[in-house]
Each structure stands twice: as C-alpha cells, then as structure tokens.
Amino acid sequence: MAFVPSTSTGYEHDRRTWLVVHPKGVVGRLDGDRLVFPTDEEVSALGVATTEAYRLGTLDGTDVVTAPWPDPSRRVPAPFEPHGLRSLAAFLDGDLFGVVGRAMHTCDWLTTSRFCGRCGAATARVDGERCVVCPSCALRVYPRISPAIITLVRKGDLALLASNAKFPGVFYSTLAGFADIGESLEETLVREVKEETGVSVANVRYFGSQPWPFPNSLMIGFTAEWVGGEIAIDPTEISDAKWFAADALPMIPPPLSIARKLIDAWIADVTRR
16 A cells, blocks of 8 residues: 655546545545545435545555545434444555645645635635635635654553543543644753643653544654652643553553553563563
8 A cells, every 4th residue: 555645636547536525524435454445436325516526646656635524513324323433443555645744634624724814715725736725815824733742651561540530431542742843852841841740851852753633633742751859740731641561551552552652662662671
C-alpha cells in the first residue's frame, strides 16, 4: 500500500477510494475483520454530494477522495455506518490509518472554510494547492494545523501516566497540551506538565510526531525527566496521575497512537537492562 498525496483536482485513475466523513467517523462497512469503503455507485446511493469531493492523492491504483456526510441528522443506512478514528485502529494498518486521518482533517477544514472569515464571501478551491481563496478580498485559507506536545516523563525507571478528566478510568496515557502563542514546544511541555500534574521537568528530548485529526492537531512527541515536585493534579484536565513501573501498568492507549509508541519505547528501554 502506497499513498501519494497530491493537490491536483484532476483524477488520474478510473477507480476511487471514497472516504466519506460523518461527524461520528468515516463511513464504511465491515467485511469480517476488514473495513470496506463505499464505491462510486454506493456513494451516489448514500446521497453523498460528489460535487463536494476533494481529491487527496492516489492509493493502490485509485484516486483517494473525501467528502462530508451531507446531513448530520440523517442516519447512515446499513450495512454502512460511521467508524471513529480510534476504533479504526483495529481494522487499518498505519498507512491507511494516516490517510483516513487526512480525510477527516480535510473535511473539517473544508466545512469550516466555506465562507471568508474577513468579508463573508463564499470561498473557492484552488487547484494545485491545498487552499481555498476568497474571490472578493483574495484571502487565502489553508488547513489549520494546531501543534500540541505529548510527553512521557520519567523518574528513574518509572513513568508518569495520567487519566484524562473527560474520559476518567478509560486508560492512562502520556501528558499532552497545545502550544500557546509565543511559546516554543519545549516551553509548552514544561508549562503543561507543571499545570496538569505539579511536576517540574528538564532534559526535554524530541521523540517523533503524528498527525491527529481531532480535528486538526499535530502531536509532537518528547521525553522529559522529573527534576522535582510531588504530583498535584489539575482536576479540570486530569482525573488521576501516578508513577508506574513497566511491569505494573494500567490500561494504556492502543497501538498506532504516538502515546503508545512513547510508552512502548520506555518499556523497551527499562526491560532490556
């Protein structure tokens, strides 16, 4: 499987991979343990406006196109149903998971950029560039990308994991937060860890990054080391936080997420010694 992104609106193939984005996820049907996306004929039968389609690139001899579900109040007819990106991790490999994420991010951008934020005129798509433009005042609007740090904090062989206040008890994960105006990512990390858990950290090191379309984040992963402070959570953000050993972990995030990759890398480090 090889996805090749493109900003050209013209189709290159006779077949398309349709990624229809519903407010609850991407529309597909299950065929055993495989997720199947609708065909051209099925998209028309579902009532999706193909004129709203946006080409993302090519994948395995098909054009990958995305379009928003036309009416959020209208139920998706069986056998199709919307699948949230988190649940899709069980059905998709890493490459296709990333393509579906692009579709969700793109549809969010298109639906929130239909009109110019400066003068209110309807925008038009630009061929050859991931952009819409206002024909009245020439404002160009690109997909919004919101940078957020995510970090695994270590204290010797222990790792600081927390449970999100919005999803208490579901699982424990690494700490994360959005960058503020005028901050470096390193400054964001130090501030977010302190605000959410009361812990001070240093020795911040880059780990990796992952697009995370909820709806438009770019997660930038780091590791950091505890240098002081006792855990004192911010209950508006965190329901619980603890230091965990690698052999006594709670439920942690599923594979494919950068949070899990951070945790797995820490486990590999402490268990190979």
